[in-house]
Amino acid sequence: RKEVEQDPGPFNVPEGATVAFNCTYSNSASQSFFWYRQDCRKEPKLLMSVYSSGNEDGRFTAQLNRASQYISLLIRDSKLSDSATYLCVVGSNTGGFKTIFGAGTRLFVKA
Amino acid sequence: SAVISQKPSRDICQRGTSLTIQCQVDSQVTMMFWYRQQPGQSLTLIATANQGSEATYESGFVIDKFPISRPNLTFSTLTVSNMSPEDSSIYLCSVQRGPNTEAFFGQGTRLTVV
Secondary structure, eight states: OOSEEEOOOOEEEETTOOEEEEEEESOTTOOEEEEEEEOTTSOOEEEEEOOTTOEEETTEEEEEETTTTEEEEEEOSOOGGGOEEEEEEEEEOTTSOEEEEOOOEEEEEEO | OOOEEEEOSEEEEOTTOOEEEEEEESSOOSEEEEEEEOTTSOEEEEEEEOTTSOOEEOTTOOTTTSOEEEEETTEEEEEEOSOOGGGOEEEEEEEESSTTSOEEEOOOEEEEEO
């Protein structure tokens, strides 16, 4: 079982749609949770951190369910510029600190 | 934040040769990592580059194949040795200012081995 699992997609949505991505992680001792965005042929960049209380940044909402070891990202009112790969990322300190990246979910937003 | 300069951005190399990738950070950072990303795949951690000591390698990666240097807190190199076509990938350096903090990445090195 992979440490961080995501639906690879692709998700093809029209502009203005709402889209949700899910992610599960295997290490119950994981300490930090993030969503990163990676554009084609570019390096990953932080989109937002994910807190137990959930957090929102404009059109983006992230939620964490520690009991189910589940992370989600909701994008409202999708824009063409949201087209990218979204990486679920988990930080764990088991046997030394590591940042584990999911394989990513591809999103295509169409006009 | 951290600004990372990674060189080269791409290279095409003959099998059996070696390539050294450099990563320069604009400020001192404790945690520096090297990743590999195959097309359409997730980032796989190769090793943690430790300043002043030997790197810590992940399962499946060995020092003889991927020697790493970390002479100070702003610079590291990764060498891909005795390359084969299977080493064709994107290699990324990353830094974090502490555990559970944001990871910053270099622009990546796109390596093709022919």
